[in-house]
Amino acid sequence: MEDTGRKQPSAPEVIIRMTGIGKSFLGVRVLRGIDLSAHAGEVHAVVGENGAGKSTLMKILAGVHQPDEGVIEIGGETRSFAHPVQAQRAGVAIIYQEFNLLPERSVADNVFLGREPTRRGLVDRAAMEAATARLLDELDEHSFGPRDMVKDLSVAQQQVVEIVKALSVDARIVVMDEPTAALAEHEVELLYRLIRRLQSRGIAVLYISHRLREVFDLADRVTVLKDGTHVGTVQASEVTTAALVKMMVGRELDAYFPPRAGEQAVGEPRLTLRNAGNGKLDGIDLELRAGEIVGVAGLQGSGRSSLVKAIFGAEPFTRGEVTPVRPGNVREGIAAGIGLVTEDRKAEGLVLNQSVRDNALLVVRAVGSRSRAAVADLLERVRLTPPRQDTEVKYLSGGNQQKVVLAKWLTLAPKVLLFDEPTRGVDVGAKAAIHDLMRELADGGTAILMISSELPELIGMSDRIVVLRDGRIAGHLPAGATEEAVMALAAADGAAA
Amino acid sequence: MKRAIPIFLVLAGLLVAIAAANPFFLEPAGFLAFLKRVAPLAILAAGQYFVIVSGEFDLSVGSLVTVEVVVAARLIDGDESMTWPVLALLIVIGLLVGLVNGLVTTKLRVPSFITTLGAMLILSGAVFLWTGGAPRGALSQGFRVFGREGVWAVLILLVVVTTAVLLMRADFGRTLVAVGDNEKAARLSGVRVDRARVLAFMISGLSAAIAGILLGGFAGVSAQVGQSLEFQAITAVVLGGVVLGGGRGHVVAAIAGAFTLEALFTLLNLHGISGALEYAVQGVIIIAAVAAGGLRLPALRLSPSKV
Structure with a gap:
């Protein structure tokens, strides 16, 4: 036996x-x-x-x-x-x-x-x-x-x-x-x-x-x-x-990605983590700078989503140093100019039975912000097609839904924008639009952190890549790292670490 | 607002049927009398709407109405000078009961169905204990005028409806619906979910206070004045196409639901059908309305044929 x-x-x-x-x-x-x-x-x-x-x-x-x-x-x-x-x-x-x-x-x-x-x-x-x-x-x-x-x-x-x-x-x-x-x-x-x-x-x-x-x-x-x-x-x-x-x-990078940030485009730090941790994360050192897109790689369960939720304040860090602020809840995160495009937009990002307009204005209404960007302009900016404000969001395609989520955060003029799987369930056309928009935001001075399980996307979009494993940073990779290098760090069973 | 169309068709049909059976209904006095009768339920439905659209229930409003009337009668006891202080007190009681309902539901995480069921029993018990079953005292003339004079009732109803509509268009209303639709997404967008719900319960409590003030003048003082009003209010809201569980439906449609329910009772009355049947009718209506909410088309088809 x-x-x-x-x-x-x-x-x-x-x-x-x-x-x-x-x-x-x-x-x-x-x-x-x-x-x-x-x-x-x-x-x-x-x-x-x-x-x-x-x-x-x-x-x-x-x-x-x-x-x-x-x-x-x-x-x-x-x-x-x-x-x-x-x-x-x-x-x-x-x-x-x-x-x-x-x-x-x-x-x-x-x-x-x-x-x-x-x-x-x-x-x-x-x-x-x-x-x-x-x-x-x-x-x-x-x-x-x-x-x-x-x-x-x-x-x-x-x-x-x-x-x-x-x-x-x-x-x-x-x-x-x-x-x-x-x-x-x-x-x-x-x-x-x-x-x-x-x-x-x-x-x-x-x-x-x-x-x-x-x-x-x-x-x-x-x-x-x-x-x-x-x-x-x-x-x-x-x-x-x-x-x-x-x-x-081993697939070819056939998709088009917008050009990366130039040397001079990367500005002052927007957010710095020093030895930050909570129940799921430990010893996180990370700096996000204006104008930069930082990619986060890691297997499921490596703590990727926990990381963005901690930075945002939804599942806050309990230790370590975070500058300028370590949000203790979502509202503090939003007040600090941090936005989170969640992984599951239907469960966590949208109020599906409400109109595009209500969704786009949700954050500013919630925090009672005085500045009301014109929704029409926002929808044009995120390239919602057609840019109708009164459609209930549940009737939109995945790509358009994601654009509405983006519009919601753009009302804040965020200093830091966190993306968890920004193009999951999104068709090719909308994908490119979202990629362009992300780069446009970075160029405008927003610091962007992006999680993606799609390695071509991660590599194509990121100015540098952070790999997580078991709630810790397993390594950093420069722009244009190979998929094999990312996978090796993410999946390393002791050997490659 | 599209969901609300059927209820307006049904309401229109019922009003025509009432007018056909009783031409007096079309005269100003007749219609005013109808409005006066509808006002308390319409106000309760408006209050209940805020709670339901946020994903909760408020079963305590019927007992609260009774408490308001009984307390008013006892404290005023025919003394005109007490009218305004007591009115103020009633409003405070309504808001306070709502506050407690809201805090227990959100902070202690007791489902609102249970919280407000408990509140309903506690309030009924308190009234019974305090009055021994027979309320004492009397309302002042100044108090009764609100429920008795059609003009006052209609005026108050108008103010309530306008306020409700404005609230629902404001940030508060929009975020409240978002809470009822997807609490998690609302929270992750920075909405203070608990605060929104507590406020909704307070609005419901306030609406019970106002309804109590009207009913005290209209129906008089008794320990049964608010009986089963919570179910009528919920039936009205559901009839207006507002979805139990939250996130969908319009406050004007909820109020139209109250009008429809009252019109139906009026019509049954006109045709000599016993008032005892009201409960059964209400039961059928609430089940049918929720079922129709699941299948929208039949609801649309039903409405014109009702005429």
Whole structure:
């Protein structure tokens, strides 16, 4: 049972085969022609940058989304899932980054949630707990039992519960989405052991990660996705880290970006952080100067969004020195001339049922500012097309919505403007307009900090790049750094740091 | 404002139907009497609108109206010279109850449904305790004139409506709607979310005070004067197309909702349908109005056929 099952000699049964999968959301193609297969006992890693389409592909397999084209075969049979329950019945278990567990219920309750064994119409707790105990035993997990409350378990233990859940439904395919993201170093080893046990049971494991070390530790094969397309599938033993990185990022900088700031354009410091930190960040040293666009790179969970929220005052810094002011809340941030274009504009940036005008004026109204820039001029400045003020924002395209968010902050004439994924979900035309506008603002003396998961954008726009990892600054890179250099710093598993 | 069109069509239809059944309605005196009757509910609906559009509820206004009337009668006790001081006190009580509702909801994070349900029970209990079930004292002539003289009632109604409209056009109103629409985005834009909501509750409390002043003169002193007014006010607001949960709807439409509800009661009355049915009718209306809010087209189609 303990043998690793890696590179099994016998020709194993193909459990899952996805062929030519394509998917569009609202006319935007996010996946095209993806092929992916896995056989019994294989760990197949799926890698790619943020936004490459990994999650969408997995959600299609999970029955959350339906593919527009392509075929899913499980155990040789063509299947289509209209609902996640159907995928589950077909033997697909997904372990998301955010666990689907009820914290106030016991481990056994969670494992059998929605399919509790019954006896004479009542839930048969004894059977449930016995079955859970048996599965825990098989996984060699003795640190907790079926009756423990999920909320009392560590993250790693909760992950085990998810795996037990998968085993209890006789899953043949287990998909793990960034399973190590929330784990401590020593817990990762335990996870490896669990995954090898799954392999030895003949389960196909699809392992999504951007951490290449894990990929090489675990995977038999690796499939690389990029911008929703299938770059290739390779044997893990036959590829080097460098080659894999190249497959992940090696695209041409085909997009147009406005010219960078000249030497003389960069002015006095607008904001200086010295050893700043809070619950999620530590030892941040950073200077933002007038006229400069500073890019922030980092993997999900590296603290990128926390950084801009801390500077803005939404999740303030609790230590360190910030000049001229360390805002303790949003209003102090705004008073200091700081604006934040949030990552999720629908949830955090806009009041969707209100008009363009109401959205554009939200900040000045909130702070009771006397200066009321003419909304019409603002909308022209952000190139809203058509520049109608009375349209409810929910009816606008992603690009136009983002322009409205920008207009909202321009009313402040901000000294510092923070952008979290400024062009996510924005079409190409609006993207260029937003890029131009960002550069225009910088040229006008605004200090800009921009987070982007899209490396070409980050590199194309930034005058310099700061890379975050685990809530700290992992390194600084000059303008025009290569994608490989950024990725190396962001994903460095000890080696490149 | 587009959402508000159906309610005006329904209202117009009802008014025509009333006029057909009772031509007196078209004479100035008849119409004035109608306005006088509508005024308290319309004012309550205006106040309730501010709370609902911010994403909350105020269930305490009915009991608050009773408190206002009972307190007024007891303190004035027929003494004309007490009229103005007591009026001032009533306004303060209304604002204070709103302030407490608002602070409990925002600072203690008690859902407003529970906060104001609690306030409703506390206020009813207080009235009962204080009066023993039978209010004592009497209102002064100077007090009763507001509710009794149609001109006064209409004047006060006009002032309330105008103030409400102006408030909703001002920064306060626009940010309040933003809070109801997307609290998080509003907060991240620098809106003082809690302050906006507390003010909305205070406006609702104030509207209950004004409605109480009118009802004291109009309906007289009793421990039942405000009974179920909170539900009528909420029904009116919902009928006006204002979305429960906040962020959508117009204050004028909410007031039109109050007119529609009162017109419907009047019409039922004219056709000899028992007042006892009012509750059932109201129940049907509130459910239908919320359902229609989900499917807008049927609401539009329904309205002309009602005529």
